[in-house]
Amino acid sequence: MDPIHQFQIVNLFPLGKFGHAEIFFTNSAAFMVLAVVLLTGFLVIGTAGGRAVPGRLQSAAELTYEFVADMLRSTAGAEGMRFFPYVFTIFMFVLLLNMFGLIPFGFTVTSHIIITATLALLVFFTVLGYGLIRHGLHFFNLFVPKGVPVYILPMIVAIEILSFISRPISHSVRLFANMLAGHIALKVFAGFIILLGGALGAIGWVGGVLPFAMIVALTALEMLVAFLQAYVFAILTCIYLNDAIHPGH
Amino acid sequence: MSDGTRGKGERKEPPDDEAALSARLQRLGERLATANRPSENGSGPRQAADMSAFARGFRLSTELVAGVLVGAVIGWLLDRWLGISPWGLIVFLLLGFAAGVLNVMRAAGVVRQRSLND
Numbered sequence: 122m123d124p125i126h127q128f129q130i131v132n133l134f135p136l137g138k139f140g141h142a143e144i145f146f147t148n149s150a151a152f153m154v155l156a157v158v159l160l161t162g163f164l165v166i167g168t169a170g171g172r173a174v175p176g177r178l179q180s181a182a183e184l185t186y187e188f189v190a191d192m193l194r195s196t197a198g199a200e201g202m203r204f205f206p207y208v209f210t211i212f213m214f215v216l217l218l219n220m221f222g223l224i225p226f227g228f229t230v231t232s233h234i235i236i237t238a239t240l241a242l243l244v245f246f247t248v249l250g251y252g253l254i255r256h257g258l259h260f261f262n263l264f265v266p267k268g269v270p271v272y273i274l275p276m277i278v279a280i281e282i283l284s285f286i287s288r289p290i291s292h293s294v295r296l297f298a299n300m301l302a303g304h305i306a307l308k309v310f311a312g313f314i315i316l317l318g319g320a321l322g323a324i325g326w327v328g329g330v331l332p333f334a335m336i337v338a339l340t341a342l343e344m345l346v347a348f349l350q351a352y353v354f355a356i357l358t359c360i361y362l363n364d365a366i367h368p369g370h
Numbered sequence: 371m372s373d374g375t376r377g378k379g380e381r382k383e384p385p386d387d388e389a390a391l392s393a394r395l396q397r398l399g400e401r402l403a404t405a406n407r408p409s410e411n412g413s414g415p416r417q418a419a420d421m422s423a424f425a426r427g428f429r430l431s432t433e434l435v436a437g438v439l440v441g442a443v444i445g446w447l448l449d450r451w452l453g454i455s456p457w458g459l460i461v462f463l464l465l466g467f468a469a470g471v472l473n474v475m476r477a478a479g480v481v482r483q484r485s486l487n488d
Contacts, residue, residue: 276465281472283441286444287436287440287466290432291432291433291436294436346424349425350425
């Protein structure tokens with residue numbers, strides 16, 4: 122009945138010790154491994170044949186490739202394609218983890234901010250590292266907009282830097298909060314059915330049809346949100362990578 | 371991606387059909403309107419417009435909150451390290467708010483993306 126219970130991390134078996142802290146293989150890690158295995162299997166099997174007229178699995182694999190490649194090309198240009206494996210991995214990984222959360226008894230890995238923050242920080246440091254390697258100190262021109270009067274420049278630069286630093290926060294919180302809120306809402310509405318039935322008996326169980334209808338609708342909405350948030354996460358990754366590739370000249 | 375498929379779909383229609391012609395004209399107007407948007411490459415704002423309203427609203431709110439949060443944390447840390455309380459918090463909270471508003475305007479496509487400043 123506890124709507125938060127679904128997010129509990131369960132230790133499955135110990136992996137070893139790190140200092141005094143024991144490292145466990147958790148249910149979260151299990152779902153991540155499952156996602157990686159499924160994804161790898163999907164792509165390896167899907168592209169194994171390489172027929173001119175693709176079968177079902179091959180065309181699905183090609184569809185996902187085209188989708189991410191289009192997204193990356195339209196945002197970061199042709200040069201952005203060197204980041205294709207990175208963006209593709211992030212998109213498919215997040216999408217699959219979001220979808221796992223919708224399967225009954227599944228676990229929503231992306232509803233933990235540590236996961237989304239790690240992914241967002243990876244993107245952040247990739248942008249920073251690649252930008253610095255590729256453009257050197259010229260990369261910091263990103264923070265100096267053109268055509269700004271000198272007397273307000275320090276303030277503008279400070280604002281731009283803060284805006285840059287705030288990116289991983291909004292990047293990670295968006296995905297995490299969407300998944301968390303959606304799954305709590307589902308559980309709360311499911312709890313209403315039990316509450317109604319327990320309090321009012323037969324009339325309650327009949328009345329429970331209403332929250333049940335709500336759950337059906339919410340599940341469909343959650344499916345949309347799961348896809349949309351994976352898409353948003355990936356497209357923001359593309360936009361940020363675009364800054365690393367072409368900072369303002 | 372949508373541009374290519376749309377173009378193909380248009381060509382298939384019979385050109386003499388009056389209804390099809392007006393539909394084509396309307397689509398052309400729409401495409402001109404999107405093409406004439408202030409942001410020339412416009413991919414960020416265009417993609418943002420494709421999102422559902424809920425996701426869009428959520429994105430804008432997190433952008434603002436993230437900016438304010440970063441400003442507040444930096445200001446608070448500076449206060450602790452330099453012992454200039456409360457000036458660091460005051461200044462950086464304001465700057466963070468400005469950064470948050472800038473984030474929101476960028477996300478909404480009101481101002482141009484930073485990388486297009488050249």
